Amino acid sequence: MNDDFTKKIFITMDIDWACDAVLADTLDLIDELMIPVTIFVTHPTMLLDRMRNNPLISLGIHPNFNPLLCGRSEKDYRIVLDEIKAIVPEAICARSHGLIDSTSILLAFFALGIHSDLNLFIPFSAGIPMVPFEHFSGIVRVPYFYEDDAFCLEKKTQTPEEHVLSSDGGIKVFNFHPIHLFLNTEKIDRYIDARAFNQDIQTLKTFVNSDPVNGARAFLKRIVKCAKENGFTFDQVETL
């Protein structure tokens, strides 16, 4: 495991079944910002080739075990994993949708050739510096400290600059979703109101938060600006 992550920022994204227009908006943003990212895939899309052909992007898997928990599916969790790994066979990194986690899941990840997982979310506001560690399953567990939708629900939040410049010695891993980058979500009600139109790009545009300072898209842009001004570089979590 490479533990030299000082002065590094790691950006990840869960696509969560975003429609292609919303996902394309995120891919355009990555090209604009020129930052490496790891994208966790939920479904087949015609944009997979565009992502694979972009050296800034590496792909992980984002398996959805929620239907199993809710009794909407009797599928074995290993079948869920086989199906998503078939879409992204090159993936060596995983995060479960909804962060659903267990020893069995970690062992199954490892058996499928996954090297690291990002199912451990501890917000920066918790004040707990975090480092990746090797789990007995063989998986490297990479904790992360920012998630765009969870950020909207926190009582006490810190700015993007505080996240970047924190000197607590912890790793700095951020997670975004294309829909929140598109909407520039700053409050969860914006997303809830827009959700019914998640396949309708024209209507979705009417829900966009235009505030250039506060919102998920603004947060990412401020991370990049602050990081570049302060000598940080961006890297992909697969390098850990």
Ligand SMILES: [Zn+2]
């Ligand atoms: Zn998800």
